[in-house]
Amino acid sequence: MTLEAGAGKPLAKYAAWRRAGDFIFLSGIIPVNPQTALIVRGYDDIPAGAQQLLGRTGEFSTDIKEGPILAQSWYVLESIRTTIESAGGQMSDVIKLVQYFRNLDHFPHYSRVRKLFYPGTPPVSTVVQVSEMLPSPDVLIEVEATAWLPQ
Amino acid sequence: MTLEAGAGKPLAKYAAWRRAGDFIFLSGIIPVNPQTALIVRGYDDIPAGAQQLLGRTGEFSTDIKEGPILAQSWYVLESIRTTIESAGGQMSDVIKLVQYFRNLDHFPHYSRVRKLFYPGTPPVSTVVQVSEMLPSPDVLIEVEATAWLPQ
Amino acid sequence: MTLEAGAGKPLAKYAAWRRAGDFIFLSGIIPVNPQTALIVRGYDDIPAGAQQLLGRTGEFSTDIKEGPILAQSWYVLESIRTTIESAGGQMSDVIKLVQYFRNLDHFPHYSRVRKLFYPGTPPVSTVVQVSEMLPSPDVLIEVEATAWLPQ
Amino acid sequence: MTLEAGAGKPLAKYAAWRRAGDFIFLSGIIPVNPQTALIVRGYDDIPAGAQQLLGRTGEFSTDIKEGPILAQSWYVLESIRTTIESAGGQMSDVIKLVQYFRNLDHFPHYSRVRKLFYPGTPPVSTVVQVSEMLPSPDVLIEVEATAWLPQ
Amino acid sequence: MTLEAGAGKPLAKYAAWRRAGDFIFLSGIIPVNPQTALIVRGYDDIPAGAQQLLGRTGEFSTDIKEGPILAQSWYVLESIRTTIESAGGQMSDVIKLVQYFRNLDHFPHYSRVRKLFYPGTPPVSTVVQVSEMLPSPDVLIEVEATAWLPQ
Amino acid sequence: MTLEAGAGKPLAKYAAWRRAGDFIFLSGIIPVNPQTALIVRGYDDIPAGAQQLLGRTGEFSTDIKEGPILAQSWYVLESIRTTIESAGGQMSDVIKLVQYFRNLDHFPHYSRVRKLFYPGTPPVSTVVQVSEMLPSPDVLIEVEATAWLPQ
Numbered sequence: 001m002t003l004e005a006g007a008g009k010p011l012a013k014y015a016a017w018r019r020a021g022d023f024i025f026l027s028g029i030i031p032v033n034p035q036t037a038l039i040v041r042g043y044d045d046i047p048a049g050a051q052q053l054l055g056r057t058g059e060f061s062t063d064i065k066e067g068p069i070l071a072q073s074w075y076v077l078e079s080i081r082t083t084i085e086s087a088g089g090q091m092s093d094v095i096k097l098v099q100y101f102r103n104l105d106h107f108p109h110y111s112r113v114r115k116l117f118y119p120g121t122p123p124v125s126t127v128v129q130v131s132e133m134l135p136s137p138d139v140l141i142e143v144e145a146t147a148w149l150p151q
Numbered sequence: 152m153t154l155e156a157g158a159g160k161p162l163a164k165y166a167a168w169r170r171a172g173d174f175i176f177l178s179g180i181i182p183v184n185p186q187t188a189l190i191v192r193g194y195d196d197i198p199a200g201a202q203q204l205l206g207r208t209g210e211f212s213t214d215i216k217e218g219p220i221l222a223q224s225w226y227v228l229e230s231i232r233t234t235i236e237s238a239g240g241q242m243s244d245v246i247k248l249v250q251y252f253r254n255l256d257h258f259p260h261y262s263r264v265r266k267l268f269y270p271g272t273p274p275v276s277t278v279v280q281v282s283e284m285l286p287s288p289d290v291l292i293e294v295e296a297t298a299w300l301p302q
Numbered sequence: 303m304t305l306e307a308g309a310g311k312p313l314a315k316y317a318a319w320r321r322a323g324d325f326i327f328l329s330g331i332i333p334v335n336p337q338t339a340l341i342v343r344g345y346d347d348i349p350a351g352a353q354q355l356l357g358r359t360g361e362f363s364t365d366i367k368e369g370p371i372l373a374q375s376w377y378v379l380e381s382i383r384t385t386i387e388s389a390g391g392q393m394s395d396v397i398k399l400v401q402y403f404r405n406l407d408h409f410p411h412y413s414r415v416r417k418l419f420y421p422g423t424p425p426v427s428t429v430v431q432v433s434e435m436l437p438s439p440d441v442l443i444e445v446e447a448t449a450w451l452p453q
Numbered sequence: 454m455t456l457e458a459g460a461g462k463p464l465a466k467y468a469a470w471r472r473a474g475d476f477i478f479l480s481g482i483i484p485v486n487p488q489t490a491l492i493v494r495g496y497d498d499i500p501a502g503a504q505q506l507l508g509r510t511g512e513f514s515t516d517i518k519e520g521p522i523l524a525q526s527w528y529v530l531e532s533i534r535t536t537i538e539s540a541g542g543q544m545s546d547v548i549k550l551v552q553y554f555r556n557l558d559h560f561p562h563y564s565r566v567r568k569l570f571y572p573g574t575p576p577v578s579t580v581v582q583v584s585e586m587l588p589s590p591d592v593l594i595e596v597e598a599t600a601w602l603p604q
Numbered sequence: 605m606t607l608e609a610g611a612g613k614p615l616a617k618y619a620a621w622r623r624a625g626d627f628i629f630l631s632g633i634i635p636v637n638p639q640t641a642l643i644v645r646g647y648d649d650i651p652a653g654a655q656q657l658l659g660r661t662g663e664f665s666t667d668i669k670e671g672p673i674l675a676q677s678w679y680v681l682e683s684i685r686t687t688i689e690s691a692g693g694q695m696s697d698v699i700k701l702v703q704y705f706r707n708l709d710h711f712p713h714y715s716r717v718r719k720l721f722y723p724g725t726p727p728v729s730t731v732v733q734v735s736e737m738l739p740s741p742d743v744l745i746e747v748e749a750t751a752w753l754p755q
Numbered sequence: 756m757t758l759e760a761g762a763g764k765p766l767a768k769y770a771a772w773r774r775a776g777d778f779i780f781l782s783g784i785i786p787v788n789p790q791t792a793l794i795v796r797g798y799d800d801i802p803a804g805a806q807q808l809l810g811r812t813g814e815f816s817t818d819i820k821e822g823p824i825l826a827q828s829w830y831v832l833e834s835i836r837t838t839i840e841s842a843g844g845q846m847s848d849v850i851k852l853v854q855y856f857r858n859l860d861h862f863p864h865y866s867r868v869r870k871l872f873y874p875g876t877p878p879v880s881t882v883v884q885v886s887e888m889l890p891s892p893d894v895l896i897e898v899e900a901t902a903w904l905p906q
Contacts, residue, residue, distance in 0.1 A: 014427035018397045020450035021324050022172050025398045028428030037513050095169045096176045098295070100430050104283050125165035126179030126295045128251050129283035132406050132431035135517040144400070144428045148171035173323050246320045247327045249446070255434050276316035277330030277446045279402050280434040299322035362792050363580075364561040366890040407558060410515040429514075467729035471699045473752035474626050475776050478700045481730030548773045549780045551899070553732050557887050578769035579783030579899045581855050582887035585708055585733040597702070597730045601775035618880035622850045624903035625777050629851045632881030704883050736859050736884035748853070748881045 017087055024087050024147040028100070029079045030139050031072035039138050040075045042067035050074050054113065069106040072140050073113040080145045081117065089149040091117050096146040098126045100133060106140060168234055175238050175298040179251075180230045181290050182223035190289050191226045193218035201225050205264065220257040223291050224264040231296045232268065240300040242268050247297040249277045251284060257291060319389055326389050326449040330402070331381045332441050333374035341440050342377045344369035352376050355418065371408040374442050375415040382447045383419065391451040393419050398448040400428045402435060408442060470540055477540050477600040481553070482532045483592050484525035492591050493528045495520035503527050506569065522559040525593050526566040533598045534570065542602040544570050549599040551579045553586060559593060621687055628691050628751040632704070633683045634743050635676035643742050644679045646671035654678050658717065673710040676744050677717040684749045685721065693753040695721050700750040702730045704737060710744060772842055779842050779902040783855070784834045785894050786827035794893050795830045797822035805829050809868065824861040827895050828868040835900045836872065844904040846872050851901040853881045855888060861895060 017026045031040040043051045043063060054070045057063055081091045097114075101107060107127065114122075133139040168177045182191040194202045194214060205221045208214055232242045248265075252258060258278065265273075284290040319328045333342040345353045345365060356372045358365055383393045399416075403409065409429065416424075435441040470479045484493040496504045496516060507523045510516055534544045550567075554560060560580065567575075586592040621630045635644040647655045647667060658674045660667055685695045701718075705711060711731065718726075737743040772781045786795040798806045798818060809825045811818055836846045852869075856862060862882065869877075888894040 014424045016426075018423075018426050020397050021452070025426045025448070027426040028400075028430070032513065034513065037517070095171050098179075098428075104285055107285060121169075122165045124167070124169050124176045124178040126249075126293070127285050128179070128281045128293060130430045131282050131433050134406055134409060134429050134514045142428070142430060146176070150172070246322050249330075255436055258436060272320075273316045275318070275320050275327045275329040277400075277444070278436050279330070279432045279444060282433050297327070301323070361564065362787065362789060363889045364564050366792070367558060368561045407518060410510075410519045413510075413512065413515050467726045469728075471725075471728050473699050474754070478728045478750070480728040481702075481732070548775050551730075551783075557889055560889060574773075575769045577771075577773050577780045577782040579853075579897070580889050581783070581885045581897060583732045584735050584886050587708055587711060587731050595730070595732060599780070603776070618877045620879070622876075622879050624850050624901075625905070629879045629901070631879040632853075632883070702881075734883045735886050738859055738862060738882050746881070746883060 017083055022148060022150040024149050026083055026145040028142045028144040029076050030133060030142045031075040040071050041138060043071050046071045046075055066109060069109045069140050070113060073110040076141055076143050077113060077117045084147050089147055092120055093147045093149045094123060094145045095148050096124045098144040100128060100130045100142045102140050104129045110141060168238055173299060173301040175300050177234055177296040179293045179295040180227050181284060181293045182226040191222050192289060194222050197222045197226055217260060220260045220291050221264060224261040227292055227294045228264060228268045235298050240298055243271055244298045244300045245274060245296045246299050247275045249295040251279060251281045251293040253291050255280045261292060319385055324450060324452040326451050328385055328447040330444045330446040331378050332435060332444045333377040342373050343440060345373050348373045348377055368411060371411045371442050372415060375412040378443055378445050379416060379419045386449050391449055394422055395449045395451045396425060396447045397450050398426045400446040402430060402432045402444045404442050406431045470536055475601060475603040477602050479536055479598040481595045481597040482529050483586060483595045484528040493524050494591060496524050499524045499527055519562060522562045522593050523566060526563040529594055529596045530567060530570045537600050542600055545573060546600045546602045547576060547598045548601050549577045551597040553581060553583045553595045555593045557582045621691055626752060626754040628753050630687055630749040632746045632748040633680050634737060634746045635679040644675050645742060647675050650675045650679055670713060673713045673744050674717060677714040680745055680747050681717060681721045688751050693751055696724055697751045697753045698727060698749045699752050700728045702748040704732060704734045704746040706744050708733045714745060772838055777903060777905040779904050781838055781900040783897045783899040784831050785888060785897045786830040795826050796893060798826050801826045801830055821864060824864045824895050825868060828865040831896055831898045832868060832872045839902050844902055847875055848902040848904045849878060849900045850903050851879045853899040855883060855885045855897040857895050859884045865896060
């Protein structure tokens with residue numbers, strides 16, 4: 001399961017990540033492919049392997065409801081994984097997440113996806129519902145990650 | 152004044168705290184007892200000593216207005232204290248707080264409670280109003296704490 | 303271009319900044335002059351040099367629309383610069399920003415101002431829209447900064 | 454910088470312009486290409502030269518916010534220019550504009566674009582915010598122009 | 605098909621029309637009979653000939669939906685015709701219309717009616733949706749007309 | 756009764772008025788003093804003579820309700836008078852008005868004020884309610900005027 005090229009690269013004039021001592025700070029990551037500038041809106045915008053992993057049912061009514069938050073959750077966490085790997089670390093080095101939702105009813109879906117990325121010790125976590133994120137109201141989740149990766 | 156058993160333990164699959172070098176990162180803490188899964192809704196949900204400390208008046212109209220935010224503020228900060236102590240530190244090691252409110256009119260009440268926990272040097276502080284927090288709209292405040300506790 | 307006296311000093315019982323090891327944590331900064339307790343509401347509340355830098359047009363209808371967010375963006379970032387300098391560092395040491403907006407349509411304006419403060423490597427950045435900030439709905443932006451400044 | 458073919462031609466059964474004595478009256482112009490029936494939604498729907506002129510930054514989050522109103526403003530004014538030229542005049546003959554916006558916060562952006570079309574004497578101008586325009590809520594601006602072009 | 609007496613006369617202290625050089629300017633016309641002060645609310649408020657012309661079906665569900673906008677459109681355009689004739693001209697002299705709607709979903713209905721009044725060259729046209737018109741929210745359309753009628 | 760200095764001058768890069776043949780076109784006029792950039796918000800923002808003319812009662816509850824629309828109506832019409840006089844004409848040369856309101860319940864108040872400016876033949880008039888005007892929601896009325904003033 002590979003993220004399509006471009007994910008995890010900054011969309012504006014900000015750094016995707018910066019090292020400060022033993023820490024790696026990541027910018028808040030949104031479900032937007034920076035190369036195509038497309039927002040991930042559902043299952044069709046993520047790789048087939050990821051769709052299967054997330055439990056795409058093939059039933060229209062179910063997939064159209066769950067697809068957006070599941071696909072966005074996967075895309076954002078996969079982007080974090082890609083980013084920390086490009087910094088020389090791995091997902092388990094990401095020890096803190098701040099998660100912004102547009103609708104906290106989505107939390108259980110996100111929570112299930114997050115467990116796939118954290119089979120071992122979970123990170124510390126903060127969760128709040130905000131009124132909007134960049135670049136548009138279609139964005140349902142943004143995650144800010146902090147990693148500890150001693151040099 | 153002791154916090155009832157259970158406070159400060161994680162409600163879901165996330166860590167209550169993680170050490171990274173000389174830092175202790177805490178998850179965002181909400182006013183929910185993780186053992187009983189009950190939200191702190193007013194004075195009656197916190198110990199008598201805490202009620203007295205917060206200035207419970209015994210007048211119904213006043214207590215029903217101030218009680219929820221005062222009791223939640225106390226519960227959340229007490230949970231932070233319990234958590235940092237379980238990590239081997241104390242409240243004064245918690246040097247940074249990010250505070251999420253549902254209604255910033257509650258800030259003065261919270262601010263008075265926070266001073267009880269910080270008789271000395273105050274922490275750095277960020278305050279914003281968000282639209283909702285977990286697990287329900289009854290939650291009026293969430294606090295994310297960072298401590299510096301050199302090994 | 304110098305910030306008027308008082309900017310960057312705390313408005314309440316919290317620390318403007320705290321050092322923790324090699325890090326400097328700043329409190330969330332709002333566009334309020336802590337000495338006069340006045341909210342920056344437009345171009346007239348910032349120095350003439352800053353007005354020019356931000357492109358004040360002199361046309362009423364345009365300036366009244368753009369002035370508030372441009373002046374607040376400048377004031378907040380200038381306060382961060384003043385604060386980190388008082389801690390012995392400089393703007394380029396501020397490597398992480400969390401930015402809270404009341405209206406994300408203001409983001410392009412803020413983004414242009416931020417580039418003036420970061421001619422070199424940009425910081426990592428998180429951006430969300432919240433429903434309100436202290437002390438009143440007139441506040442359009444709050445920025446929480448973290449600096450890395452090895453002793 | 455040439456407008457793609459079709460701009461300025463009427464979309465329905467109305468005249469793009471009519472001469473009455475020394476005056477040329479134009480129909481209200483919306484940012485829709487009458488040949489393709491496509492609404493101009495952002496930078497990608499206008500020529501590269503126009504994008505550059507309007508200051509496309511290349512940063513996704515900024516361009517997606519500013520692009521729609523800047524591109525629509527340019528398209529509508531360019532259509533007016535094309536129309537008046539087809540009537541034998543030039544932009545400076547257009548002496549009156551009534552401008553309808555969906556959101557007056559867009560006014561500063563439009564105002565900057567209009568100055569590009571009026572380097573000399575500006576037109577008389579009326580500006581109001583209406584609730585919707587044809588053909589859909591994606592239309593952010595409509596401009597009705599009147600020219601004085603003595604025979 | 606004659607308009608009932610009174611249509612096209614001003615409801616308040618304003619002129620129904622004024623000549624200025626070769627132009628005739630009409631006040632914005634609303635679907636209200638100035639003699640009876642009644643708003644045209646449906647087919648029953650216009651002459652039988654007009655009902656037939658507009659395609660009254662006799663089916664309740666259809667007529668109650670289409671009737672209000674069709675009858676108001678007809679009444680307003682017929683008032684314009686009556687007014688310009690009282691000034692010595694005819695409909696084809698009315699070369700510009702500004703049309704205000706309460707709901708642009710009504711536009712196709714209005715457009716069909718307008719074609720009945722303009723079998724030849726159509727006028728220039730501006731269309732916007734506003735939030736209300738005089739004298740009450742029952743008014744679905746207002747049209748401001750300008751005629752060119754050289755002396 | 757003299758308008759304070761500055762009224763009727765353009766607030767942005769547009770012409771206050773332009774002559775085209777025998778016509779004078781005025782920009783839409785809003786109740787803002789272009790010199791002080793202050794919106795007229797009530798009786799206190801207009802000259803004492805005008806307050807008396809409009810019937811200021813001295814009763815707080817009444818004046819605070821009627822004052823804003825009466826003062827704005829007077830200010831806008833007085834600005835039109837000042838403007839047309841600066842072009843060499845007088846109020847009776849202004850033969851057409853398009854009036855935009857934020858709330859049509861204000862119309863009767865405006866209508867009474869307008870009669871003071873038009874003791875003789877009234878102008879043609881169009882009235883609609885829009886959702887907002889420049890520079891802010893405090894503006895209750897905007898009037899676009901056209902005059903006929905043969906050279």
